[in-house]
Amino acid sequence: MAHIRELDPTASPLDYFGWELRRKREEAGLTLKQLGSILYCTGSLIGQIETTLKVPTRAFAERVDAALVTDGMFSRLVGLVLRSQLPAWFQPYADMEAKATYISTYQCQLVYGLLQTREYAAALLSVDHPDKVEEMVAARLERQRILEREKPPALWVILDESVLYRMVGDRGVMRDQLAHLLSFRTNQWVHIQVLPYSAGPHTGMMGSFNLLRFDEHPDLLYCESYAQGHMTANPEVIRERSVGYARLQAAALSPDESADLIARVMEERYGHQQAAEGRDVA
Numbered sequence: 001m002a003h004i005r006e007l008d009p010t011a012s013p014l015d016y017f018g019w020e021l022r023r024k025r026e027e028a029g030l031t032l033k034q035l036g037s038i039l040y041c042t043g044s045l046i047g048q049i050e051t052t053l054k055v056p057t058r059a060f061a062e063r064v065d066a067a068l069v070t071d072g073m074f075s076r077l078v079g080l081v082l083r084s085q086l087p088a089w090f091q092p093y094a095d096m097e098a099k100a101t102y103i104s105t106y107q108c109q110l111v112y113g114l115l116q117t118r119e120y121a122a123a124l125l126s127v128d129h130p131d132k133v134e135e136m137v138a139a140r141l142e143r144q145r146i147l148e149r150e151k152p153p154a155l156w157v158i159l160d161e162s163v164l165y166r167m168v169g170d171r172g173v174m175r176d177q178l179a180h181l182l183s184f185r186t187n188q189w190v191h192i193q194v195l196p197y198s199a200g201p202h203t204g205m206m207g208s209f210n211l212l213r214f215d216e217h218p219d220l221l222y223c224e225s226y227a228q229g230h231m232t233a234n235p236e237v238i239r240e241r242s243v244g245y246a247r248l249q250a251a252a253l254s255p256d257e258s259a260d261l262i263a264r265v266m267e268e269r270y271g272h273q274q275a276a277e278g279r280d281v282a
Contacts, residue, residue: 007052013080014052017061020077022050024068038067055085055135058142082142085135089228093210096220096231098146102213104156106195106204106248109166111177112157114144115184115192120177123169147190155190158204158248159258161197164265175270178262185259193252194261202251203244211238211245 009019025035025046032043032050039046039060048054056064061078064070086094097103097114105112111120118137125136146152167174184190195202210222218233221241232238253261 007050012052013077013084014055017056017074017077017081018050018052020073021046021056021064024064024070025050028068035067039063055138056081057138058082079142079145082135082139085132085139086143093222093229093231094143096212096222097143097210099214099217100153100212101215102154102156103210104158104213104245105208105210106158106160106245107163107208108160108204109163109208110168111159111163111181113140114147114155115157115181115190116140116144117173117177117180119173120168123173152189156249157190157192158195158245158252159192160195160204161261164194164262165269171270175266178266178270181262182259182266185255191255192258192262193249193255194258195248195252196261199251203247209241211241 007015007019007022009016025032028035030038032046034043036043036046040063041060045054049056049060056074056078058075058078061074064074065072083091083094103114110116110124113121116124118141121137121140122133125140126133129136147155164178168177181192184192195204207223212220212222214220218235219238219242220231220233221237222229222231224230252258
């Protein structure tokens, strides 16, 4: 007889998801293979999710809810599961980000996480976490769901021009990422500015930072080091960085000018012609 791994549903959201999936499947009288055929996946994948060897995606959770008629239980639970896949030091920020009504960020090296494509995020995360790319990408995409709310937070993003030129993945990944940024051009809640090289020395040269504003909580500043994130509600720090952010906005290209630059870089550096010719554009 095959050994069935016992789970402690109180150990983590992932354990609880697997425990409930097994319970609901057995309650429905379905084998792993039978449920897999209903969900258009393998029974092996079902088993791996039940035993926490695989992290479920939101799409998987929604299909399970439909198949087992669970009134959205797994769709609600998967958010907690994916949130738990974020680094422990980052989770407090993600929790506050999800509650913010206004997010402003300056990014000196990378596209902000809420605006990353799946492929761009995968290329980034594979550098330091090659064995956890799938679940960490799923967690990052789950964060982005706040932009799909009926009342999303207002998001203001300033990207250093170097972000557009730093190759993450291949040309196709970069082209799609820049195209994704352009897709927000008419979004009333998302504004993107590029800080050009011509701005010279500026108040963001110490590194990337985020400012979060809330309806019922003090404002927060967030920045990162290699091993941890740092949040503060110190009024003097918030005041200084808020003024600094306003100065960055003034020095950056307008949203329309920024979109024009992004489109130009997308075509000149990552366009199909350059890929076919196999040459870089300075």
